[in-house]
Amino acid sequence: MVDPLEHVLTLLSVEGMVGVPLHAGGRWAVAFSGRLDIRCEAVVEGACWVTAEGRDEPLRAEQGDCYLVVGRRHYRLCSDLETPAVPANAVYRDPDGTRRPHPRVGTGHDTTLVGAGFTFDVHAAPLLLGVLPPVVHIPAESGDAAALRATIILLGTEVGGDRLGRAAMLNRLSAVVLLQALRAYAEAGGAATSGWLGASLDPQIGAALRAMHADLAYPWSVPELAGIARMSRSTFSLRFKEAVGASPADYVLRVRMHTAARALRESGRTVASIAAGVGYGSESAFSVAFKRVMGRSPGRHRVLGAPRDIGPAWAS
Structure with a gap:
């Protein structure tokens, strides 16, 4: 995990x-x-x-x-x-x-x-x-x-x-x-109501989160994740959304797209290869999902990279 x-x-x-x-x-x-x-x-x-x-x-x-x-x-x-x-x-x-x-x-x-x-x-x-x-x-x-x-x-x-x-x-x-x-x-409990960070410490929801992060290419379903969390499907869906602030599908989508974004910036892999690595068999379907989450196409993200605005000064 x-x-x-x-x-x-x-x-x-x-x-x-x-x-x-x-x-x-x-x-x-x-x-x-x-x-x-x-x-x-x-x-x-x-x-x-x-x-x-x-x-x-x-x-x-x-x-x-x-x-x-x-x-x-x-x-x-x-x-x-x-x-x-x-x-x-x-x-x-x-x-x-x-x-x-x-x-x-x-x-x-x-x-x-x-x-x-x-x-x-x-x-x-x-x-x-x-x-x-x-x-x-x-x-x-x-x-x-x-x-x-x-x-x-x-x-x-x-x-x-x-x-x-x-x-x-x-x-x-x-x-x-x-x-x-x-x-x-x-x-210390400060993250008890703060999304995935606090939820990752929950024995049941945390187990599901670790499973998703371990294999982003796997087509995770709510019943499978609920089984990992040792909860019923309905209870898991409710508890996950309350703890994380997003449904399991929305959460794993965001993590997949950010993982893909890093690969686009830092590797020379093809878009199709990166798409497959985060669970998409279709490059076009991946591109639609990526643009929805990241606000621009995979190709444009690769060309533009991630802008920074920190300047040279430590004392900022």
């Missing part, structure tokens, strides 16, 4: 960017323009407020806490909610655009934040972002926060060095950070 989270992460074509630690003190506030799909950060020392578009209440992140800001939304980190914010680029970069090795804001030093940011394929991003709230809080007292914080701190150490294998280490650690954060959120 295939873990749905692992499969979705492969479809996202994740690109990680590691940020240098931010040192802050006194009264301070930094505004981020929100050009990253997810930013994951740990409060190594001190504390700060996190405010973000789409979240009604500010989050107080204390020492040892971790948090994620989800989606390309504007957000703000600050010592207090009244201090005017300076743009992140003014903190992280010199006027000539050179990246600062030790960004600082405010006066003195009582707070240190370390984190990593991630961007995804623009078409596949909703698969994950659609099941997460604007801000995810992983408090220090949770067991997962300690492991996540340790990985983020290790990332910060690697950023400041120039050891053998540094780039490979940063890539792998940033992937671990994202996986740890998502797993912590799901297993």
Whole structure:
């Protein structure tokens, strides 16, 4: 069986960017323009407020806490909610655009934040972002926060060095950070009403999800999936839609098309071969389904690829 989270992460074509630690003190506030799909950060020392578009209440992140800001939304980190914010680029970069090795804001030093940011394929991003709230809080007292914080701190150490294998280490650690954060959120119950991520932890619905992800070419039927979930057909259909937010047919269609989209971008296989790999014997039927889900034909998707708009700056 295939873990749905692992499969979705492969479809996202994740690109990680590691940020240098931010040192802050006194009264301070930094505004981020929100050009990253997810930013994951740990409060190594001190504390700060996190405010973000789409979240009604500010989050107080204390020492040892971790948090994620989800989606390309504007957000703000600050010592207090009244201090005017300076743009992140003014903190992280010199006027000539050179990246600062030790960004600082405010006066003195009582707070240190370390984190990593991630961007995804623009078409596949909703698969994950659609099941997460604007801000995810992983408090220090949770067991997962300690492991996540340790990985983020290790990332910060690697950023400041120039050891053998540094780039490979940063890539792998940033992937671990994202996986740890998502797993912590799901297993803490935060994803209980958040689509496939929460549903994948359900012993019965999760079994059906793993079966679908393991063999997308198979012509799955509701009776077969219900059997895997050890439920009646009617109960399974109802429970699946309630948990995932889509019918089994709609869900597997989306995953098939996003899997095909990745193959179109990253392989030289023919459209017919890719269609067969996700369960379509007819190239024309596949093309109709692909355009319905992805908004453009397989050929056009292959030519255009997946547009990105992240720019060169980490502090975004």
